Each structure stands twice: as C-alpha cells, then as structure tokens.
Amino acid sequence: MFGKRTNHILVIKTDGLASFVAAEPVYEALRAAHPDSLISLLTTPDLQRVAKASPYFDQVAALPPAREPENRRLFLKHLKGEKFARVYDLSGDADGRRVQNALGPFPPKWFAAAPAKRGGARDMRGQRYVRMLASAGVEERSRLPDFSWALTARKGAANMEPSWFGVSGPFGLLSPAADPRVRWSTADYAALAREMGRAGMTPVVVGARDIHEAADDICHEAPEAVDLVGKCDHLQLVALAHEAAFFVSDDAEEIHLALSAGCPGVLIKRSPDASPPQGRNVVVLTVAANGDEPDARFVWRTLENMQLTPQDPEAGERAFALQH
Numbered sequence: 001m002f003g004k005r006t007n008h009i010l011v012i013k014t015d016g017l018a019s020f021v022a023a024e025p026v027y028e029a030l031r032a033a034h035p036d037s038l039i040s041l042l043t044t045p046d047l048q049r050v051a052k053a054s055p056y057f058d059q060v061a062a063l064p065p066a067r068e069p070e071n072r073r074l075f076l077k078h079l080k081g082e083k084f085a086r087v088y089d090l091s092g093d094a095d096g097r098r099v100q101n102a103l104g105p106f107p108p109k110w111f112a113a114a115p116a117k118r119g120g121a122r123d124m125r126g127q128r129y130v131r132m133l134a135s136a137g138v139e140e141r142s143r144l145p146d147f148s149w150a151l152t153a154r155k156g157a158a159n160m161e162p163s164w165f166g167v168s169g170p171f172g173l174l175s176p177a178a179d180p181r182v183r184w185s186t187a188d189y190a191a192l193a194r195e196m197g198r199a200g201m202t203p204v205v206v207g208a209r210d211i212h213e214a215a216d217d218i219c220h221e222a223p224e225a226v227d228l229v230g231k232c233d234h235l236q237l238v239a240l241a242h243e244a245a246f247f248v249s250d251d252a253e254e255i256h257l258a259l260s261a262g263c264p265g266v267l268i269k270r271s272p273d274a275s276p277p278q279g280r281n282v283v284v285l286t287v288a289a290n291g292d293e294p295d296a297r298f299v300w301r302t303l304e305n306m307q308l309t310p311q312d313p314e315a316g317e318r319a320f321a322l323q324h
Contacts, residue, residue, distance in 0.1 A: 009039045010084045010108075012099060013047075014063055015091040017234070020047055021256040023090050024145035026129050027056040030088060033138040037085070042099065050234040053153035063095060076102035084108040088136070090129065111136040144278055147260035150238040160239040165228055170310060171202035172303075173241060173258060173265075174225070175249035176214045178207070182251040182270045184293065186214050190221035191296035192248060197224035199310050201245065204228055206237060207254050246308040248299060266302055268294060281306065 011030060013020055020043070031039065038058050043051050045062040052060045064071040080103050087103070089096035089112040100107055113128045133140050154160050162171065174193060177183040193203035203222060205215045209230035219225045232240065234257055241247065241258035247265035249255035258265070264281035270293070283302055287293040294302075303309050 007034075007037045008082055008084050009034050009037045010042060010079075010082070010087045010099075011039060011057070012042045012087065012089045012091055012096050014042065014044050014095040015093055016044075017047065017253040018256045019091070020051075021145050021147070021260050023129065024147065024260065025141035025143050026090060026133070027054065029133060029138050029141045031056045032141075033136075034086075040082075042079075047234075050150065053150060053235055055149055063099075079103065086111065086136070088132070089113060090132075092128065109136075144280065145256070145260040146262075147238050147257060148242075148262075150235050150261070151242055153235050160236060162240060162243055164236075165204075165226065165232065165240075167202055167204055167226055167240075169202060170200065170245050171204050171226075171243075172196055172308075173244045173247040173249075173255075173263070174203055174205045174218070175207055175247060175252040175255045175258070176205070176211050176218070177249070177251040178210050178253075179251065180214075183214065184248075184250045184268045184270075186217040187221070188293075188296040188299070189214075189218045189248075190225075192299055193218060193222035193225045195296065195300050197222065201310065202226055204240065204244070206232065206240070207252055211252075246303055246306070248303075264306065264308055266299055266306075268299070 009030070011027070013023060039056065040059040040061065041051050041057040042061055042063055048060055048062050051057060064075050066072065076099065079099065084103070086109045087099070087107070089100070089110065092113040092115040096112060100110060111132050113132045130140060158164055162168065174189055176186065176189060196203045203225040205218055205225055205227050207215065207229045212229050215227050215229040219227045237254060237257050238261045241261040241263040244258070244263055247255060247258045247263050249265070250268045250270060255267070259279040259282065262280055264279065267282060267284045268287065269284050270287045283306060285294045285299070285302065300309070
C-alpha cells in the first residue's frame, strides 16, 4: 500500500499493456514535473512487475479486480487516506472514475486524459494526453516510447539472455494477436517460420498464454520454431526484442514492448480503426478491403528489402518455396 508522505502524486494507468507502453513519455514528463514528490502508480496486477522496474514511480500498487468487490472497497478506502496533492488519470475510463468518487467529496487536483475512442481504436501516439498535460502545466515529451531502462532492471541476470530460453544465433520474433479476428493466419506465420529456418534464423513465438493454441498450430507446422508463449515476462520480452533481428506481428499488445526496445519489423494491420504504433524501422502492411492479406512470401521479401534477414549472395538464384 502507498506510504504516508506530503506532496503525494497518484498516476492511474489501468487500460492495458499497449496503452501502458504508449504513455511512457508521459511518465517521464510527470517525473520531471514533480522531482521531489512521491509518485505512486495504480495499475493492473499483470503490469506491476514492469512498472516497478521503471525509473518513474516510487511505489506501485494494483487495483483489485471487479470480481473481488470487498477487496476493492477496502483498497479504495485506504486510498482515500493517502491525501494526494494531485491525481493524473491516464486511462480516462471507469476505473479512474471509481477512484475519483472514492476520494470525494473533495478530491485532490484531478487531471484526466481524454477517454479512449470507441470501436477498439488505440491512440499509440499519445494525443490523448496533450490537453491534460497542458492543463496541468506539465511540459510534454514528444518522442517515441523507450523502454531501454528495462534492459538494466535485472542487470547481469541469466534469465534476461536469449540463451536462457535455448535461443542462439540470429532469431526473429513472431507475435500473433490474441483476437483471432485481427490475427494474421497461423499458416502464414508457420510458412514464415520455415523460411526463417532455411535462412539460418530461429523463429521465436511470443505472447500471452491465451494464444497458446495459435502457437501450437504454428510450431506443429514449423518444428524449428521456439515456443515462448506465456514463458517470458514483460522485462524478458524487452530483452529478447533488443537482441532480435526483427519482429512480425499483427495487433498483438506484446509487440509494443518490442517497438519500445527499438526492434525493427513488420506490422500487419487488419482493423481500419486501429492506429498502428510507431517504430524506428517498421513497415505497416494493410489488409485489403476485400480481406486479402499479405502472405508469408510477401512479408519475407519485405524483411529482405529492409535488410533484416541474413544476406545471402546467392539469394537471387535460389528458389523461394514457401509451403502452406
């Protein structure tokens, strides 16, 4: 629980991994604006570990889930006793409103981000926070999210190395989305994995546990793939992305961590409403209105054109045969 101290600042970020990553420049801006304050973050249980490793927060706590109403009620009661000087609600959702009501009837100075757009669209460029920061007198940090600090969070730890997962030599990350409606086909992921193997690269499938069936399908068709689904935490994923030659993903939240580590790659965008995250060396391939999507052959050629694959002097002569 949060500690007792004057000039206590609360930051609320409870709306998912992708949004948590996108707001990283805002965390830095708030830390710079309140250098002598105690800054506490209220987030979700799955984001606690990576949040605690960041240089921006002094304390991190998780809001109990809605299915535990009594625990949530007690938590909000304790929260009210902290006497925050300011609250920055970076989620702008129902969780933030619940906290605001709990801190009433005379809540601290409250600065809330604009609510997320309906229809599943994500603001990966941080435009939701511009007006909020201006109203709070906080200088905006206009830059891409940078999680390089995650690389030193467990400095020297063996479990931050690719070899910990049995990965050696050049490798690339394949990150399927949890939602099958926006997921690139597992057949194409598998075909791409086989081509990576032929090129001397290890395909590494990453993601949360809820995509294990998709990962099983990919690895069944491409035995050379290493299945790390549900086996690495957010800090380890940043470390893997830092060493990876590239990534290929669709709408997977985990890939935002790879982008924040500077990993280049290809994003396959199916939803017309989705705002793709920005990266330093990223190509976005959009699925056609009739549903036609880029196949593994096209994605591999894109990676070759980006010079992210092993450079084979005989590449122009050898036959390219992706088996679906």
